[in-house]
Amino acid sequence: MKYPVRVRFAPSPTGTLHLGGARTALFNYLYAAKHKGCFHLRIEDTDVKRSKQEYVDEIRDSLRWLGLNWDGPIVFQSERKTNHRYAVRQLLKADKAYRCFCTVEELKKERENAIKSGMGYQYSGKCLDLTLSQIKLKINGAEPFCVRLKIPRGMTKFTDLIYGKISVMNKEIDDFIIQRSDGNPTYNLTVVVDDSDMEITHVIRGEDHLTNTPKQILIYKMLGKRIPKFAHLPMILGPDMKRLSKRHGASGVQEFHRQGYLPQALLNYLALLGWNPDTDQEIFTVDELINNFRIEQVQKKAAVFDEKKLLWVSGQHMAQSSSKELFDRIRRLNPDWQIDTDKDYLLRIIDIQKKRIKKLSEIITQSDFFFEDPGTYDPKTAKKRWRDETINKLIRGYIHRLSQLEEWTEKTLESELRELAEEMNVGASKLIHATRLAITGIPHGPSLFLLMELLGKAICLRRLKVALERLPLLLDSDEEGVGS
RNA sequence: GGCGCGUUCGUCUAGGGGUCAGGACAUCGGGCUCUCAAUCCGGAAACACGGGUUCGAUUCCCGUACGCGCUACCA
Structure with missing residues (x-):
């Protein structure tokens, strides 16, 4: 069972890189580094309406700032449509998928009725029974259709590296759509095709994908592809115990960058959130994280993000960092800072200040008296x-x-x-x-x-x-x- | 509603049939000190609930509750 580890981080460019995404990227990165494998970046931009180039740029910049460098070129899912469609055609041909001519409105009504009567909704399978000639007639009439997967009977099981054995009755899984009526494939199909083509060996992603996994395994099987290993990471929560989002204020990686946090501190804190290093050590360099990382040590329980502890971790890293590094980072954060002041003088100031403050920005805001006489007295x-x-x-x-x-x-x-x-x-x-x-x-x-x-x-x-x-x-x- | 997953101090976590349930952040008190910070010492603070199994359960089993996720022609 010795094959090179290949993992990927696959964000969708519908928003900035937030802490949850950053941690997913980090754990992928750590896993790859630990196993001397490679770490790829794939942008899941199949939702044309919501995907934006600016978010692609932002995600890329954030990952670079964090130092989570990926191998090879970025894969854009939108450029892989041919492969996705080929897979859909294959499934259609093998009678593992079928065309569905139901309109969005029809489906919506059906779902509403089902919910009203207190029943769980599943697609009726109406179009599954269409005869060949009926299908031909509709196609010739240019009736739009989407493609649904024909879920077989039985049970789907897998062993998650973090959650352990998971099993679902297939009858609980709907005949979900794998290709929209506009011809664009949907997530569960693309993710399988791409992971398979990229020869991903370990899919490490957020826990919100846990229940998607059986669907994807079904597709792997139907396509005759090798099934990768799965590891699902618990969610990161806000103080209100809800999944962390913009609503909670700062949750984007760039916001922490701007606030003057050190990337290594953010990585250190994020690693500790949901993973235990099996020692009392709290402060880690990235190399130490790599050496100590074991995916089995990841929690199943969602973790609440605590900025107070991040701040403490940050202070520890500040004190540990060389003044030269801090100087360079300050300049990158704020290129104009004391641009006319002698660098050696600035380095000495940083020497003194780094031990007593917690963020880069505090060096800037708490050092005025090194440069000018007091204008006022407290x-x-x-x-x-x-x-x-x-x-x-x-x-x-x-x-x-x-x-x-x-x-x-x-x-x-x-x-x-x-x-x-x-x-x-x-x-x-x-x-x-x-x-x-x-x-x-x-x-x-x-x-x-x-x-x-x-x-x-x-x-x-x-x-x-x-x-x-x-x-x-x-x-x-x-x-x-x-x-x- | 259905399905999946989870539940140890406020937070991140260790532990695991018999422990004073350990550590870290935060918090409170004290020491050091020129202030703040850092640092050191100390305190308060947790096994969701109910049934089993057992001499004994926080730990194993089953329920309940609660939370989260999925249930989209989002990813």
Whole structure:
């Protein structure tokens, strides 16, 4: 039973790539990588009305961003119509399928009646009994028809790699349509023909396809094709326990991209959603995911998407990533970010920030004070940390010491401050908080002395002096802040 | 309605006939600390329900409930 593994991810371009699709793609990718097989991308665009080129582009870009690279060219289902029609003709010829001349309206009425009377609806099989001459007459009269599969008696069974043994009585399966009256084949037919032609060995897809599988197996058998193995992945749910969708806010891969998540973090989180690695490890590189991945370890139960945990995973990956990589990603996310600033300086900022924030975007939004003097001072903090005249005295003293300082390092900056505090008989933190406010304008941020070292002597002295002029004004005024 | 699938802390999960039902995120409390974050320590928090089988069931079996999916000339 040794044959190369070939899997595929087959989204329909009727929407953007969402988290469920991304996870399906990921598990296919992991399975292929783990078994040294290949991973293909097929776009299922047989629904002409709903398929859009922009979605094809979006799905492709999302997969690339995630790093889920596929082998070979993208297969477009719409370009494979000849093969689909050939299969339909074969089934027709072998009397395994039949033409149905019922109109959509007729069928709709039948279904409504059936539902009204509380019965489960199945196609009546009306056209199954048409005689050859009747069929010819209708065809000659250019009556439109679709093609239905003639479901045989019996039972269809298969063993799902995740769900185990599944069996269905064939009588539960309707004579479903495999070709529309416009000549276009439908999903259950195309998927079989394409998977078969692409020699897919393992069909890994969402659980919503579990009940389609027996139908497809029937087609494989009728066509005399080898049946691949199946693995169905549990659904991803929103907080309301419903299948995740746009309704739940962010669910598209690109939205997470834009929000500044790292692709490896998203993959890591998605992998953990519904799969257990059999260890206590939570943070994985993609290579580690590949090595550890076992499809048998995938859950049967649907999982709720939890952005809080994603955020935590993201923070872990941020801290682990090289500043160079983060820099490149920030630039790709936001090409204009500090474009005139020296790259080494930016790299040092990232060194400092990556340990305390969780997304790329936070490096951008929380680093202003590295580039510009504070325009305003946080009023609450000003009231708290710059309460009286003694602060002015302390800051003046610190300025004095700093201006004479030769070696401008985190260490010397700190010792100067602490010596001063002791000399003046105040707690060091009092001075530290005031200095932070003067230098950044806000009450939180990375280590003050590290920050000051990086900013350099000139800037720090300037900011301290300016603060000395502006902050005491806050004491007298009732205004909510001191603007520039 | 029919069929299929599922059900362990709020969430992701481990476990499996006898366990203090374990871990992670989130949450709460504390330590460290110049703030925020990170980190460390600690707390609260779960076997859907009912019947069997058994000395014993969260674990095995059968039901019920609930949820999800499919039931389209969507994929």
